[in-house]
Amino acid sequence: MDAAFWHQVWKDRNIGFHQADVDPVLIKHIHHLNLKSGDRVFVPLCGKTKDIGWLLDQGYQVCGAELNEGAVIELFEFLGLSAKVKDMGEVKCYHSQNIDIFVGDIFSLQREPLGKVDAIYDRAALIALPPKMRKAYSQHLNALSNSATQLVVVYEYDPSLMEGPPFSIDSDEMYTLYGASHEVQCLPHSRLIENFKDGVDAQELIWLLQS
Numbered sequence: 001m002d003a004a005f006w007h008q009v010w011k012d013r014n015i016g017f018h019q020a021d022v023d024p025v026l027i028k029h030i031h032h033l034n035l036k037s038g039d040r041v042f043v044p045l046c047g048k049t050k051d052i053g054w055l056l057d058q059g060y061q062v063c064g065a066e067l068n069e070g071a072v073i074e075l076f077e078f079l080g081l082s083a084k085v086k087d088m089g090e091v092k093c094y095h096s097q098n099i100d101i102f103v104g105d106i107f108s109l110q111r112e113p114l115g116k117v118d119a120i121y122d123r124a125a126l127i128a129l130p131p132k133m134r135k136a137y138s139q140h141l142n143a144l145s146n147s148a149t150q151l152v153v154v155y156e157y158d159p160s161l162m163e164g165p166p167f168s169i170d171s172d173e174m175y176t177l178y179g180a181s182h183e184v185q186c187l188p189h190s191r192l193i194e195n196f197k198d199g200v201d202a203q204e205l206i207w208l209l210q211s
């Protein structure tokens with residue numbers, strides 16, 4: 001999936017991945033990240049997720065990365081925050097108190113200016129990337145965050161039934177991507193989502209990656 005694909009998705013408002021409410025998975029499982037007040041959570045490929053507002057409300061700082069600037073403008077509107085926008089060349093930063101969202105290709109984002117990352121919350125980010133990009137993505141996240149602990153929400157379905165995105169991610173892949181850098185654990189949560197997309201059912205799985 002290239003940038004043009006995602007910009008078209010946003011232009012067409014084909015954003016079924018955007019949830020009307022905060023993801024209950026985040027609320028239920030965030031304690032696994034062992035965060036303290038003021039810690040900074042990185043939300044890669046963040047779209048305009050309402051999870052960010054919830055993280056801010058819990059007293060955490062949030063940083064994110066998102067290709068589509070319109071999505072980030074909508075996010076700040078939803079949060080009721082006005083952003084200071086800084087052009088940094090390959091990425092732009094939308095900043096307000098306790099929040100920095102970097103607009104651009106996540107692969108162009110470097111450790112500086114991203115800054116400190118205490119944990120990563122990956123919902124519908126890994127699953128948005130085609131197989132050939134995922135190793136580079138996992139390595140890039142590790143380089144950006146010093147292999148920080150992650151909570152990862154993925155979906156698993158019979159890949160012969162549907163072409164992604166969203167892509168199916170199975171447990172072998174989680175170990176391949178993160179087994180060398182993290183202790184990989186599938187949390188005891190499994191939710192069947194009927195008609196996840198195009199009539200295909202999927203299991204929602206939550207992975208804890210501990211550094």
Ligand SMILES: C[S@@+](CC[C@H](N)C(=O)[O-])C[C@H]1O[C@@H](n2cnc3c(N)ncnc32)[C@H](O)[C@@H]1O
Binds near residue numbers: 047049065128
């Ligand atoms: C499936 S959506 C998930 C959005 C968000 N995590 C959520 O749960 O609502 C994937 C998002 O990643 C963004 N995206 C895709 N490729 C990207 C890249 N290389 N760098 C930054 N953002 C990207 C897309 O624009 C899209 O908003």
